[in-house]
Amino acid sequence: MTAALAVQGLRADYGRTIVIHDLELIVEPGQTAVVIGPNGHGKTTLLRAISGLVKPSAGRVTLDGREVSGLNAEAIARRGVVHILQGDGLFPEMTVEENLEMGAFLRMSWRARRDALARVYNQLPVVHEKRAQKARTLSGGERRLVGIGRGMMRPARVLLVDEPSLGLAPVAIAAVYDAIRALRADSDGAIILVEENFSHIEQVADVVHVLEAGAIVRSGSYQELSEDRTVRETYLGLLEESV
Amino acid sequence: MTDVVAIIVNGLVYGSIYGLVAIGMTLIYGTLRILDMSQGSMVMIGGYAGWWALSTHGFNPLVALLVAFVLTFVAGTLTELVSVQPLIGRAKSGDFEMVTFITTFAVGIVLANLALQHFGALQQNVPPIVGGVLHVYRGVSITYHELTMAVISVLLMAGLGLVLARTRWGLAIRAVAQDLDASRSLGVPVTRLYPITMGFASALAGVGGVFLGALYFASPTAGDLPLLEALIVVVLGGLGSLSGTLYAAYLVGLMQAFCEVKIGTTWTFPILYAAIVVILVFRPYGLKGSPSEARL
């Protein structure tokens, strides 16, 4: 079957700094692919190149078989790509509810928007509680939840989630991953989740890709990778004693 | 007592003038984070539209307003495409503000000079939208034109405020002002939004220009004073805050009326500017006083 998202030979740069070179990635429909890798190696840039915030300098990105690589971000969003940005990308001076409404900007019917809002409030009670507050008054964990809620406001063919646990305390991270699980159950689209933190992804990963120096170097199931020695050393900090 | 009434009435009229010319600039600053220095020229174009429609052809005032709206909408859109769009994403944010200040200013100069070439330097008479005078109190009067202007000004500001707060597009404009990347990834058509917003804001100034034409004549330099006035009101009101602009417009209007009645016109403007200096010393972020650049 056609991949939900196919990335071929992707190259992306910021001026003279080449960040991604010759990256290949396939994500099947409904699959949750987790991309891990050290900081600075291109994870966020990968997502930005897919969602159009950064224009690839070479390569192709296709969504359900149709090419999207040259389009601008607005057009790609219209094709069903939902990008939950790193940090949170919330609108600081808007209330939580207004932020969620912006998540449904592309939904034309008022009723659909209202239903989506109700569903998000149902799934994320914290968000419902804080709905009238301005986004900038929320804590980091709460903002991250609102960001995820905003990503739930419209149907996604591909959902891009950028480092949801970044900078959060363990309790908040747990809540965020609960929300991601809810997201996964709620949506039948593919999900690409970027993380630096290896431990939490077990609950959500169908497949794990390791991104190093701008390219995917290893892929496999969570089980396979967690038994892989290099991965363990790099990400789990486990040093193998001589066996 | 006559003095007090005169101050209030004149203050109201001046305040509405300031509001009319400032409203477009506030919208643009709030959305695009640029100080659009071509707004004065839009007022000037509106004045000429008023003269053309009302004086040369004797059309209905609504025609004048429509022509002014369309002309300045187009002019504003083109200005954005030429002097702002190419710079987006290019410069650091502080530079972007200063550079677009200069580029929109350049556009304003070019427009004023083109008008000079085409129409000549002579001032043209623009008839009022509505004729007649209303006597308020012992010697203090207000023309119906000025009254209409005050009403329209308030309606425009309130209307814009409502659009921004309640409608989907108003929300989108505020979103773009607060986080560009997030807006784009949510599907907001930013490349279309910028020119349309600037066109719309310029059109507001153009409409204001039709009203102001009756008070200040149509001439190539008719935009200079409104530009200054808009700048004062927008910055004083707290950059990009719509409600701040409203307060600042009427505050400055009242100050001006007060100075004129009590001190006389020669020293009004210097005192006004001196007052601004004082205000800025004590309220560094304008009237709104809040350091988080609250946008729209």
Next chain:
Amino acid sequence: MSSLVASISFGRWIAIVLAVALVAAFPLFYENPYYMTVIVTGEIVLLLNISWNFILGMAGVWNFAQLAVYALGAYGSGWLMLHETWLPVPLAIVCGGLLAAGISLLLAFPTLRLFGIYTSLLTFSFAEVIQYAATNNPGGLTGGSFGFPAVGGLFPSYGQTSYLRAYYWVCAACCLGGCLAVAWLRRSHLGIALRSARDAPQYTAARGIDLRSARIAAFGLSGFLAGIAGGLYLAFEQSFTTDQMGLTPMSLDVTMLVIGGLGTVTGPIIGTAIVVAIQTWLISYPGWQLTVLGTILLVIVVFVPGGVVGLVVRIDSRIRLWVREDAEPEPSSSSGPP
């Protein structure tokens, strides 16, 4: 000073010395009085632009009061020339400069608390107040729009050619001095503080650099140079009217700065030269001057943001890169920020 000398390559020094020699020798061969007047006036504008470039371009402060400060320097030195005739005229001009510096310094304080654009409104309002006050001519101090009364100036008894030459050299020397001062300051602690404050204010403050003193010093220094320019103008033209201030001259000066390259040392020289040349060329088409200049300004800002100097620097570094790549093997591509 030594670091400035060291930073300029030998080849560049030769070029600079040659240029200065050419400029100095010029009036010995050229005598057309009309164009010489234009050139001298241009030099004075250049000095003003150098001063403005320092605070606007290098320090990044939205200071729009520069013309008012310039005018105050003119009025100050003029008053001294008229009423304190025992004071040698050069000293009167210097005093005018000091007066301008003082007032500019005063302006610095309120701007310390203001965020970017608000400074523009504060300084602009201040300039408007000065302009109105000058036009209203209280107590006959300024001469209003008719202009300041005629003063002897620096070379009261010279014939026309010598007069023009003398002012040419004096003004050129002042410009050179101003340029050198700015170039030196740019590399000094003050200059670095100002530039980093312009580019990254919070980081600069976090590094413990005293932004306040740096900014105050910048206002003072640029005010001094502007005041000198004002005094020179009055001495040369034998008059100073209020339309030396205001929106039109301000836009012209900004155009000169931007075309040359805002924030660069040589930018004002190139920008002033280009704009004055265009103005003179279009003198028979008065209406078109501003349209042409406005369009050029727009084009430059959009397509050549660093101005002419910026363009030259870019071309230069592009050429150097080619030369270097030919000499060395291609560096491997590096990974950068995500």
